[in-house]
Amino acid sequence: MKLDRRHFLAASGALAAGTAVAQAASPLPFFINTQNNPLLPPVKGxxxxxxxxxGWGGVSAAKHLKQNDPNLDVVMLExxxxxxxxxxxxxxxxxxxxSDYLTHSYLKTADKFGYTYIQTEVTGFEREKKRVLTAQGFIDYDYLVIGAGIRYNYEAWFGDDRRAAAYTKAHFPAAYIPNAEHYQLKRGIQEFTGGDLVMTLPPPPHRCPPSPYERACLIAAKIKRDKIKGRVIILDPKESPRPITDGFQEAFANLYKDQITYVPKAVIKEVDPFNKKIVTSAGDFRFDHSILMAPHQAGEMAWKAGAIGKNADGKPTGWASVDPLFLxxxxxxxxxxxxxxxGIVSPQFNFYPKAGHVANAHGKIVARYIADRAAGKTPKADLPDNLCFxxxxxxxxxxxxxxxKYHIDEKGVIIQDQFDDNFRTEEMVVEDFAWAKRMYGDMFG
Ligand SMILES: Cc1cc2nc3c(=O)[nH]c(=O)nc-3n(C[C@H](O)[C@H](O)[C@H](O)COP(=O)(O)OP(=O)(O)OC[C@H]3O[C@@H](n4cnc5c(N)ncnc54)[C@H](O)[C@@H]3O)c2cc1C
Incomplete structure (x- = not known):
């Protein structure tokens, strides 16, 4: 068995240069004990x-940490x-x-803003030692920021039947985590020639609450435009679309009467991806194609870091237990x-919307907290906002x-105010693209 020379050189280059480095995604051969291998030595002073x-949180934090305090040594692992x-x-x-519109270079961004990007798999945490374990070795820290994103809780549907989970992911992907699933879903939509395309919506809280309805509308618009004899069936565990309830309901009823069937209170009881069958509290459904969205939980890094909260029964809540104001x-x-x-930040609304806008704001807020603390100052609590087209x-x-919008009331509780723009307009499309430009500019520009 041989050491892969290319991987070895990439890793040693990282140690020497200490700048933006891309490494191979696959781990080193197993005979190297990466647990004892330093990924990057500390930088003196x-x-x-x-x-x-x-992701949206991590790249925002990395850039803004350097902008707030250029003397910090910032390393992003992705x-x-x-x-x-x-x-x-x-x-x-x-x-x-x-695709160009959606993708951005990690290396160029890290170079531009003076932080280190290392392409690697985070495999564990030793928080008592202030150490992160990766596929290429360990790295020590003074402060740790975890932007873990989400994982699909297929276990809620399939228990420990991994074959059913793998089959679902491969054939009927949710495409709610950025990777190859998006390409698979796109192919499925482009090759959809008719019949029933069933979308199962996860129960709340889940990533970007309004986006499954947007996806349904856009697929329905394509079906309508291409005169395909097919429809999208939305199986929603909730009583109605949320947020922007009226705006979506109006679109379903008046734009896509023949292309969208919306089924409320459809709580999933059983999913059989092999026989294309779904049993719900609102009836049984068969499908020709499907977008099977299992329930969401915090991403695996949050579990590995021991960050997941526990409910009253001692069971994991599925989400990180953080100080609501300081995160x-x-x-x-x-x-x-x-x-x-x-996880939960307020008794009024429980979770912040799981949105890129919020993750970007969190990244910036935490970057300020850490820069203040590194400078010996006491940080002042700050809150995100959210905007979604x-x-x-x-x-x-x-x-x-x-x-x-968010504010803190006199009891110190975070309060949320929500404003729906239900009336669809062309002007809001312009605002939508302006929002994306602003966000990408803030993270990569
Ligand atoms: C279809 C769709 C539409 C959306 N539309 C909007 C919208 O219009 N507006 C909006 O604000 N939000 C939207 N969102 C939500 C937005 O994508 C998320 O809220 C945002 O990505 C959350 O950022 P995050 O940093 O928490 O997680 P992520 O962006 O998912 O980042 C997590 C990162 O961690 C990395 N990672 C995970 N595990 C490891 C590991 N072990 N080792 C190394 N790296 C690891 C992942 O590769 C990923 O890059 C949408 C989401 C979807 C799916």
Whole structure:
């Protein structure tokens, strides 16, 4: 058995240069004990922040940490070679935007803003030692930021039947995590020649609550435009679409009467991907094609970090237990969790919307907290906002939207105000693209 020379050189280059480095995604051969192999030595005189996950939260944190305090040594660990944006990806599914529009270079961004990007798999955490374990070795930190995103809880449907989970992921992907699933789903939509395309919506909380309805509208618009004899059946465990209820209901009823069948209160009881059958509390459904969205939970890194909260019965809540205002773990002031993985923050609304807009804001907020603390200052609590545009019509091209604002009441509780823009307009499409430009600019520009 041989050591892969290319992988070895990539890793040793990282140690020497200490700048932006891409490494092979696959782990080194097993005879190397990566647990004892330092990925990057500490930099003398600099506090190190390790950011785990280069999604919407992680890239925002890494850039803004350097901008707030150029003297921090910031290292971002991410398994993917390029950034792929889930926001705007529904439009990509039906070719309104192309792949270039959704992808960004991690290497160029890290170089530009002076942080280190290492393409690697985070495999574990030793928080008592302030150490992250990766497929290529360990790295020590002063502060840790985890932007873990989500995982699909297929176990809720299939128990420990991994074959059913793997088959579902391969054949009927949800495409709610940025990777090859998006390409598979796009092919499925393009090759859809008719019949019933069933979408199962996850129960709340889940990533980007309005986006499954946007996806349904855009697929329905394509079915209508291409005169395909088919329909999208939305199986929603809720009583009605949320948020932007009226805007979506109006679109289903008036734009896609023949292309969308909306089924409320359809709680999943059984999914049989092999026989294309779904049993729900609102009836049984067979499908020709499907987008099977299992329930969501915080991404695996949050579990590996021991960040998941427990409910009254001692069972895992599925989401990270953080201080609502400062986003650090309740048992660890130096470990922050940002973005979708964050658990309940308020008795009024429970979870922040699991949105890229919020993850970006969390990244910036936590970057300020850490820069303040590294400078010996006490950080002041800050809150995100949220803004989300959803395309529902192609002829003419029109969006609806939802905005959220947050404030802290006199009891110290975070309060959410929600504003739905239900009336679809072409102007909101312009705002939608302006929002994306602003966000990509903030993370990569
Ligand atoms: C179809 C769709 C449409 C959406 N539309 C919008 C929208 O219009 N507006 C909006 O605000 N939001 C939208 N969202 C939601 C948005 O994508 C998420 O809220 C956002 O990505 C959350 O950011 P995050 O940093 O928490 O997680 P992510 O962006 O998922 O980042 C997590 C990162 O961690 C990496 N990672 C995970 N595990 C490991 C590991 N072990 N080792 C190394 N790296 C690891 C992943 O590769 C990933 O890059 C949409 C989502 C979808 C699916």
């Amino acid at each position: 600099k506090k190190r922040v390790v950011v785990c996950g280069g 398994r993917n070679p390029v950034f792929f944006s889930c926001p705007m990806s529904n439009k990509w599914l039906i070719d309104i935007v192309n 650090n773990l309740k048992d660890d002031p130096d470990t922050y969790v940002i973005g979708d993985a964050v 959803m395309m529902v019509n192609l002829d003419p091209i029109q969006d609806i939207a939802v905005r959220f």
